[in-house]
Amino acid sequence: MPMSQHATRILAIRHGETAWNADTRIQGHTDIALNDTGLWQARRVAQALAHEDIAAIYSSDLQRAFATAQAIAQATRAPLLAERGLRERGFGSFEGRSFAQVEQESPEHARRWRTRDPHYAPEGGGETLITLHARVQEAVQRLAAGHDGQQIVLVAHGGVLDILYRLATRLELQAPRTWQLANAAINRLLWTPQGLALVGWGTCSTWRAAGATSCTPDRQERPGASTARACPAVAICCRRPQSPPCPLARSSFSLPRYFSCSWRWSGWSIAGAGGAR
Secondary structure (H helix, E strand, O other), X not given: OOHHHOOEEEEEEEOOOEHHHHOOEOOOOOOOOEOHHHHHHHXXXXXXXXXXXXXXXXXXXXXXXXXXXXXXXXXXXXXXXXXXXXXXXXXXXXXXXXXXXXXXXXXXXXXXXXXXXXXXXXXXOOOOHHHHHHHHXXXXXHHHHOOOOOEEEEEEOHHHHHHHXXXXXXXXXXXXXXXXXXXXXXXXXXXXXXXEEXXXXXXXXXXXXXXXXXXXXXXXXXXXXXXXXXXXXXXXXXXXXXXXXXXXXXXXXXXXXXXXXXXXXXXXXXXXXXXXX
């Protein structure tokens, strides 16, 4: 069957902020709750997605992600299921410490972590990047394959979102990160049996309240103001090696009208037609 008949739209969202995020402490599998800012972010992203057509929401079972997903489920009325495959990378004995502490106390471990050694696992039961990559890839493949022609939400963690970006852009595990992993930002991907493709990545301007100037609440926010906005313009190459049918233009579903696609030398470009609407 044509590729376009086997496609799933994915909204990938990192959990809202926690106290350990604010303190730059490593969380991993430690189950930390959202702080007040994180709860605010969860409500805002939920309002932004309230009118999206969502078949299901899958969330890491860690409470910072699951609470974010619960807000989205309440706004969209989509079913919510916990998925352990979307958990953050396990950091073993590093959890609860800052990178600065790790660097001071264990400089060789910090070096291997900083250089993204794919075979390095933090002591005390930590995961390697290779293990994390395989876990996330298996979970996304399994979940997306069950929603052909539909849209799903994945609520997870920074490490998981990093792997999703690399899968979609075919970047190696050791490649330096040049993209943002903002709390509660909306990231759009397209899954087909050939793999993931990037549609739009990481901006919380998709859900800022009128007058807000950042991804955190400020004094300019007007209570009750609408936060649902269209995605900003994007122009991101899917980086496919040949020239297949565009996965959006010829699919059986449609994205919002402000998206279009065109062929470039480096792949299909999924581009926004203008600013927020």
